[in-house]
Amino acid sequence: MQKQEPLLSVRELSVAFKMRDCVLTAVDGVSFDLDRSQRLGLVGESGAGKSVTGFALLNLVSRPGYISGGHVFFEGRDLATVSEEEMRNIRGNRISMIFQDPMMTLNPVLTIGQQMIETLKAHRHISQHEAEKLALSKLQKVAIPSPEKRLTQYPHEFSGGMRQRIVIAIALLTSPSLIIADEPTTALDVTIQADIMELLLNLCEEEEMALLLITHDLAVVSQVAERIAVMYAGRIAELGSTEAIVNAPQHPYTQGLLKALPQKVERRKRLNQIPGSMPSLQERPPGCAFYDRCELRGEICHREIPRLEEKNGGLVACHMVKTVAGKEKK
Amino acid sequence: MFAFIIRRITQAIFVMLVISVIGFAIKQSVGDPVREITGISVSVAERDALRDKLGLNDPFPVQWFRFVKGALHGDLGNSFKYKKPAVQVILSKAPATLELVITTSILVVLLSIPIGIYAAIHSKSWWARMAMGGSIIGVSIPVFLTAILLIYVFAVWLQWLPSFGRGELVEIFPGWKSGFFTRSGLAHLLLPTVSLTSIMLPLFIRLIRAEMTETLQTEYVKYARARGLKEKRILYVHAFKNTLLPVITVGGVQLGTLIAFTILTETVFQWGGMGSMFIKAVEDADTSLMVAYLVFVGLIFVVVNTVVDVIYGYVNPMIRTGGGK
Amino acid sequence: MRLFKKITGSNLFYNFLRDPMAIGSATVLLFLIVASFGAPIFAPHNPYDQTTIDIMDAELPPIWTGAADADSRFLLGTDPQGRDMLSTMLYGMRVSVLIGVGAVVLQSLIGIIIGLIAGYKGGRMEALLMRLADVQLSFSTYMVAIFISAVFQGIFGMGVYSDYALGLLILVIGFAEWPQYARTVRASVMAEKNKEYVEAARVIGLPQRRIMFRHILPNTMTPVLVISTVQVANAIMSEAALSFIGLGMPPSQPSLGSLIKSGFDYIASGSWWISLFPGIALVVLILSINLLGDWLRDYLNPKLYKD
Numbered sequence: 001m002q003k004q005e006p007l008l009s010v011r012e013l014s015v016a017f018k019m020r021d022c023v024l025t026a027v028d029g030v031s032f033d034l035d036r037s038q039r040l041g042l043v044g045e046s047g048a049g050k051s052v053t054g055f056a057l058l059n060l061v062s063r064p065g066y067i068s069g070g071h072v073f074f075e076g077r078d079l080a081t082v083s084e085e086e087m088r089n090i091r092g093n094r095i096s097m098i099f100q101d102p103m104m105t106l107n108p109v110l111t112i113g114q115q116m117i118e119t120l121k122a123h124r125h126i127s128q129h130e131a132e133k134l135a136l137s138k139l140q141k142v143a144i145p146s147p148e149k150r151l152t153q154y155p156h157e158f159s160g161g162m163r164q165r166i167v168i169a170i171a172l173l174t175s176p177s178l179i180i181a182d183e184p185t186t187a188l189d190v191t192i193q194a195d196i197m198e199l200l201l202n203l204c205e206e207e208e209m210a211l212l213l214i215t216h217d218l219a220v221v222s223q224v225a226e227r228i229a230v231m232y233a234g235r236i237a238e239l240g241s242t243e244a245i246v247n248a249p250q251h252p253y254t255q256g257l258l259k260a261l262p263q264k265v266e267r268r269k270r271l272n273q274i275p276g277s278m279p280s281l282q283e284r285p286p287g288c289a290f291y292d293r294c295e296l297r298g299e300i301c302h303r304e305i306p307r308l309e310e311k312n313g314g315l316v317a318c319h320m321v322k323t324v325a326g327k328e329k330k
Numbered sequence: 331m332f333a334f335i336i337r338r339i340t341q342a343i344f345v346m347l348v349i350s351v352i353g354f355a356i357k358q359s360v361g362d363p364v365r366e367i368t369g370i371s372v373s374v375a376e377r378d379a380l381r382d383k384l385g386l387n388d389p390f391p392v393q394w395f396r397f398v399k400g401a402l403h404g405d406l407g408n409s410f411k412y413k414k415p416a417v418q419v420i421l422s423k424a425p426a427t428l429e430l431v432i433t434t435s436i437l438v439v440l441l442s443i444p445i446g447i448y449a450a451i452h453s454k455s456w457w458a459r460m461a462m463g464g465s466i467i468g469v470s471i472p473v474f475l476t477a478i479l480l481i482y483v484f485a486v487w488l489q490w491l492p493s494f495g496r497g498e499l500v501e502i503f504p505g506w507k508s509g510f511f512t513r514s515g516l517a518h519l520l521l522p523t524v525s526l527t528s529i530m531l532p533l534f535i536r537l538i539r540a541e542m543t544e545t546l547q548t549e550y551v552k553y554a555r556a557r558g559l560k561e562k563r564i565l566y567v568h569a570f571k572n573t574l575l576p577v578i579t580v581g582g583v584q585l586g587t588l589i590a591f592t593i594l595t596e597t598v599f600q601w602g603g604m605g606s607m608f609i610k611a612v613e614d615a616d617t618s619l620m621v622a623y624l625v626f627v628g629l630i631f632v633v634v635n636t637v638v639d640v641i642y643g644y645v646n647p648m649i650r651t652g653g654g655k
Numbered sequence: 656m657r658l659f660k661k662i663t664g665s666n667l668f669y670n671f672l673r674d675p676m677a678i679g680s681a682t683v684l685l686f687l688i689v690a691s692f693g694a695p696i697f698a699p700h701n702p703y704d705q706t707t708i709d710i711m712d713a714e715l716p717p718i719w720t721g722a723a724d725a726d727s728r729f730l731l732g733t734d735p736q737g738r739d740m741l742s743t744m745l746y747g748m749r750v751s752v753l754i755g756v757g758a759v760v761l762q763s764l765i766g767i768i769i770g771l772i773a774g775y776k777g778g779r780m781e782a783l784l785m786r787l788a789d790v791q792l793s794f795s796t797y798m799v800a801i802f803i804s805a806v807f808q809g810i811f812g813m814g815v816y817s818d819y820a821l822g823l824l825i826l827v828i829g830f831a832e833w834p835q836y837a838r839t840v841r842a843s844v845m846a847e848k849n850k851e852y853v854e855a856a857r858v859i860g861l862p863q864r865r866i867m868f869r870h871i872l873p874n875t876m877t878p879v880l881v882i883s884t885v886q887v888a889n890a891i892m893s894e895a896a897l898s899f900i901g902l903g904m905p906p907s908q909p910s911l912g913s914l915i916k917s918g919f920d921y922i923a924s925g926s927w928w929i930s931l932f933p934g935i936a937l938v939v940l941i942l943s944i945n946l947l948g949d950w951l952r953d954y955l956n957p958k959l960y961k962d
Contacts, residue, residue: 060555060556062547090558091556091557096557097553097556097557099549099552099556101549104550105550105552106550107550107568107572108572109571109645110571118559119558119559122557123558153651154647154648156651157651341786356809466942466945467938470938470945471938471941472892472895472896472899472912472937472941474896474899475915475930475937478915478918478922478934479931479934482922482930486925582793583793583795584795585795586792586794586795586796586797587795587797589795589798590798590801590896593900594896594899597899612805612808612901612902613901615809617809620809
């Protein structure tokens, strides 16, 4: 079957932070593809570099951070090298982003309507009337009751769940081909989280949008994403289909993550923790970043950074994982 | 919003009452009203009789009430030195102070906003650094020192500008003698305005720049960028509106500083305004005038602060719409 | 010794040493403080000793001007009373620093206590105290200081006022500025109040006062420190302003402000040095404190990436 060009193709993307006396690497040579209408989950603990990766795709990393290398191929262009004006045309237009806490991301002194319409007007010639109609239709799509009244209201007049729905509506306005969602439900009540994730899932399917879901919540990602990329200390440890990752993880870190889930533990037994903690940006070891906490570690792991390679039908970055005969990708 | 305004006005009235108590207490403890009327060469017995007649031996609250009643009718006692009602003296001096204050305020607002915003956006540019460096030096130089230096350079040495007084005045409407309309009036206004501006302007530049910098690093500005909005819109609509709020709050408080510095400036330039009048009243132990100034200035503060609060309440949507869920 | 090691080994000190502005202003400030507090040793004359002052020496220019009446005894000239400028400035600076620090100590004590109580107790007490602080703040500390000292002078009379001027000024300026501390501390307390260690302390049953002072207070010290440096500069500025309008230090105990004032009367006759030198000294003093304060505030606020 002839495979289409991936919608998004990230190659060896690196993001560094220029501190007063040194340069710290937050994201180190990350690569992954995303096809049209596909949903990829980018998972990892705090500090692993997943949010930074998400921002880097839109060249939004705040100072003192900057893209230090690699490529972000999207719709025929390398976003890491295009001009700021071109980038502005893509942001909020071809690629929309959803942030974590809608109370902080919606401007408190502007109405919802103003924020929705300005997004539209920034990217196309559209009359006020048309823009309002479009905004209303999107608000309806995200199930906000009586949308006409809402346009003139301010963010603080809504609940957390409603605010996030509004943010999703804003993301839909320009019919983007890709949505990057950075921890979209972390700041919400647990009861609302499921609703929002389901909404997002349905919308992506309906509108045929690709989704890059950045989160630390394995449960959420396994429900929504078709493929999962596990990040550790700025690098991708493993990348594969959701089914493969959840049922047969290859990387020791992924295995440890799954074993640590409370559901996997027998009652009354202690939770399985991975000993130690992820190294901070300043403390990255020379070889594999997981070395200190890994049960499988060998001599080569200390010396050489493992590359992300195809093994057994998925991509793994580990020296110790061996290809098993008969498990190649069909 | 309505409840908010009512609350503010109630507070304002309460503060005015407190001020009236303080002012009245000062009047009672400092100076001698009998002396104001009779002079020194009067016998003790006659003085006591006069005290009784004037109701000066009545209990404190009764006298205070009388004081407030008088104040509400515009009577704050008589100035010992000027031999006229204190209110009259103050009102005759008020235009001078007001012209100085208004000119300075306009200058400060017009200059500080663009400079502060520019310094926040292009924080590393040469101009921005100069502005910030100049600002910190500016707030470290007391206003009276600037005034003296300006007088020395422009009046004594170069002899380009006058060093005291208000120059030729024009009575634009009864009781208001303005210096805006004559060349000499404007020439006299120049140095005092520059002095006062030299300390208020850097204050506001630093304030605006700090707030703008903080605003530019908020999540919603980042989100605005993520939506691909034009940079100009992000700056002037998103960032600026949010910067205005704390600036209004803090700026309103600076009114007191402005009035205090005006006293100093008026003293240096012998500017016939309320400030220099107050200092002379202190020197002359003219209690009525002192207290009248306190009440008058207190009233200005309370009114301006209340107005600023209400403006803030209107501009800040969270207060205007009365809070959400 | 241990404290010294702790300070010199700390992160703060490390960053301090790498910022030339901070080192520069600290050095200048240290120099000024040492010179002024060592006035009895360094000053060539004693401006408080009436016997050494001769009115005939009044208004002499500094020696480098080459004027005929410049006297080598008075390096920077003399003031209208015949006092040596340099010596008077040194003593005057000492007064400024004393009042500045003294006032800040007083206002921080009052402000911290009020802020702690307001923040921790909440409710009507907090509303009342904070309203009070807000109102006093809106009058601006300069106005409050001017009014209080005017009233003091009226009540006590010039004589008594002059005798106790130093102490009274510390009281006046200290009292005028407590709201700033109260608001800062209260904001901190509000933030800390909901943190778990406070909950834990309450559960153990510690008395309120202990929780406030031993547990919450140390965590509010950072913002207090940040505003303290600026407040010292403000206090010095306030004292100079008060002295300038005659509500501060009396002529017999000169401060930089009163020197500038006496110099002003003679500016028309061309005796510029009487106002200029104390003016420069005052500005350098305040500026170095402000620069240090700015550096400290930038250092303690890491979230603003100033690169």
